[in-house]
Structures are given as C-alpha cells and as structure tokens.
Amino acid sequence: MAAFPAQPDLSLRSYDGDTGTDRHDWAQLVLPVRGSLTLDIAGREGRLGVARAAYVPTQAWHTTIGDRPNQSLVLDVAGVDIPDALADRLASEAFVPMAPPAVALVDYMRLLVEEGTHGADQLVRWVPLLLDALGRQRPRPLSRLQAMLAAVEEALALPWTAADMARHANLSTSRVHELFRAELGTTPRAWLAERRLARAREWLARSDRPIATIATEVGYGDQSAMTRAMRDAMDTTPAAYRRQQREAATKIP
Known part of the structure; x- marks a missing residue:
C-alpha cells in the first residue's frame, strides 16, 4: 500500500x-x-x-x-x-x-x-x-457518445466527419451536434481537432517517431498540415515543441 x-x-x-x-x-x-x-x-x-x-x-x-x-x-x-x-x-x-x-x-x-x-x-x-x-451537476444517464468517442480516439488517422460519428453512434448528425454541445461544450469538429493536437503533442514529447509519421497517424494530411494546426493553436511548430519538451525534461531532477 x-x-x-x-x-x-x-x-x-x-x-x-x-x-x-x-x-x-x-x-x-x-x-x-x-x-x-x-x-x-x-x-x-x-x-x-x-x-x-x-x-x-x-x-x-x-x-x-x-x-x-x-x-x-x-x-x-x-x-x-x-x-x-x-x-x-x-x-x-x-x-x-x-x-x-x-x-x-x-x-x-x-x-x-x-x-x-x-x-x-x-x-x-x-x-x-x-x-x-x-x-x-445532477446525475445523468451514461452518455450515448462514450463508445463513439473511444472509437474515434483509437482511429484518429481516419477522416472522421460529424456524419461518420453519427453513424457510429447510431444517431442523427443533428443529435450528435446537440450532445456534443450539452455534454462537452464543443462541436464534433473542434473536439476532433483538439484530440488530434493532444495526441500529436504526446507523441512529439514522448516518442522518437518522425514528425511526418506522427502527422499522418493522428489524422493530418501531411506534416505541413500539422505544422499549420500547431502554429494556429500554440504559436509553435512540431520541431520546436519537441525540442522544448526535451529540453524541459533534462532540467527535471
């Protein structure tokens, strides 16, 4: 213990x-x-x-x-x-x-x-x-999005759309948008963009995968698309982020 x-x-x-x-x-x-x-x-x-x-x-x-x-x-x-x-x-x-x-x-x-x-x-x-x-908050029934969100997380490389998510959850596209707003406070597109960026950050910091490989495995068309996404969201590039994280890790006792 x-x-x-x-x-x-x-x-x-x-x-x-x-x-x-x-x-x-x-x-x-x-x-x-x-x-x-x-x-x-x-x-x-x-x-x-x-x-x-x-x-x-x-x-x-x-x-x-x-x-x-x-x-x-x-x-x-x-x-x-x-x-x-x-x-x-x-x-x-x-x-x-x-x-x-x-x-x-x-x-x-x-x-x-x-x-x-x-x-x-x-x-x-x-x-x-x-x-x-x-x-x-009041107790609520189990989210109908849960299984679908897990499936998307496991296959970020696929070209997911809100319609694809709706079919996976056996819901209408409009209902998926409603549930995203109610339960996650966001939209399917914004949630997917955030999860792809989060996975990219994780692999840049903790793996030696080539940047181009990470880009395709998390769902960006190519390395330049991931670079644009990181510039827009974090004002940095994949290479600079990886370098920053490794330099920070060396300073931790």
Missing part, C-alpha cells in the same frame, strides 16, 4: 491490461482524457471514458483494466475536505457522468500536466473547483 500523501496528488496514467487489485487510505478520482478503460470498485464494474469519471472511496478495493489505448488524470484526494453529502453521492454512484464545466476543468489541468507546468499551488486551487463542479 502506498504512503499517504500529505496533499492532493495528480498524475497522468495509462493502463495496459489488468493492473491487479489495490486499495489506499485516501479517496481517488479517475478522470479519463483519452480512450476508455474498465474499473471494478468493490465489486461494481463500470466503463470509463471521456466525460465519465470514477470515484474510489477510501479503503475500497479496486481493479483497473485497460484493454485499449487510454490515458487518465488520477487525483489522489488528500488534504482536502470533501463535503459529506458529495462524498456520499460520489461513493453511491461510483461512476460519475461529468457536465461540461467539469470536463473543461479536467482538460485544462490535463494540458498543464502534459506540458509539465502544473504546480502544487495550482492543484490546491483546482481541486475545490473540480469538486464544486461535480457537486453542482
């Missing part, structure tokens, strides 16, 4: 296969940001994905199973008072659909963690905001 953290701790993790059973002396929130995974919490099994998190109560036995590419922010909730009513609700639900405000908060912190720019002060401010966002 891991040592009890003195304050909230946040990490970006990927799960491959059955990780075995574990428990710890603090509550934990598992907040998927890419793909999907399965979590068994004290005998209750559920599927997690974008906009559907999990709450693991203190001392609850749990098993995480990653059967496809995935990535989650894992928040060890220590040193923070969770209101009793909220803790009871999260524990009773276990698997928590997240409204757009919570999704936006998670995505913001995910970006900071990927860039290595988050710190303890930011985390102490972010955790109460996240808990407040989770506390304000």
Whole structure:
C-alpha cells in the first residue's frame, strides 16, 4: 500500500491490461482524457471514458483494466475536505457522468500536466473547483457518445466527419451536434481537432517517431498540415515543441 500523501496528488496514467487489485487510505478520482478503460470498485464494474469519471472511496478495493489505448488524470484526494453529502453521492454512484464545466476543468489541468507546468499551488486551487463542479451537476444517464468517442480516439488517422460519428453512434448528425454541445461544450469538429493536437503533442514529447509519421497517424494530411494546426493553436511548430519538451525534461531532477 502506498504512503499517504500529505496533499492532493495528480498524475497522468495509462493502463495496459489488468493492473491487479489495490486499495489506499485516501479517496481517488479517475478522470479519463483519452480512450476508455474498465474499473471494478468493490465489486461494481463500470466503463470509463471521456466525460465519465470514477470515484474510489477510501479503503475500497479496486481493479483497473485497460484493454485499449487510454490515458487518465488520477487525483489522489488528500488534504482536502470533501463535503459529506458529495462524498456520499460520489461513493453511491461510483461512476460519475461529468457536465461540461467539469470536463473543461479536467482538460485544462490535463494540458498543464502534459506540458509539465502544473504546480502544487495550482492543484490546491483546482481541486475545490473540480469538486464544486461535480457537486453542482445532477446525475445523468451514461452518455450515448462514450463508445463513439473511444472509437474515434483509437482511429484518429481516419477522416472522421460529424456524419461518420453519427453513424457510429447510431444517431442523427443533428443529435450528435446537440450532445456534443450539452455534454462537452464543443462541436464534433473542434473536439476532433483538439484530440488530434493532444495526441500529436504526446507523441512529439514522448516518442522518437518522425514528425511526418506522427502527422499522418493522428489524422493530418501531411506534416505541413500539422505544422499549420500547431502554429494556429500554440504559436509553435512540431520541431520546436519537441525540442522544448526535451529540453524541459533534462532540467527535471
């Protein structure tokens, strides 16, 4: 069993296969940001994905199973008072659909963690905001977008359109647009662009894949298209971003 953290701790993790059973002396929130995974919490099994998190109560036995590419922010909730009513609700639900405000908060912190720019002060401010966002929303049924979002994440190289997403989710294109606005606060096109850019950043920072290969594998037509996307969104280029991330990594003790 891991040592009890003195304050909230946040990490970006990927799960491959059955990780075995574990428990710890603090509550934990598992907040998927890419793909999907399965979590068994004290005998209750559920599927997690974008906009559907999990709450693991203190001392609850749990098993995480990653059967496809995935990535989650894992928040060890220590040193923070969770209101009793909220803790009871999260524990009773276990698997928590997240409204757009919570999704936006998670995505913001995910970006900071990927860039290595988050710190303890930011985390102490972010955790109460996240808990407040989770506390304000009402429980909702499992998103009809979840399986489709996971499928898109696993095949970003394909030329996805909103109509393609609608067919995969067995919904009309207009209904897909409505659900994206209601659940994610964005559009299919904007969400897809953000996920492609996020995957590109991840591989630029953590792999030696050629930039042209990364461009095609995440869905850009060619390297120049990815370069334009990064210039527009981040005012940088793939080569400059990779160099910056590697230089930053060498400075971490």
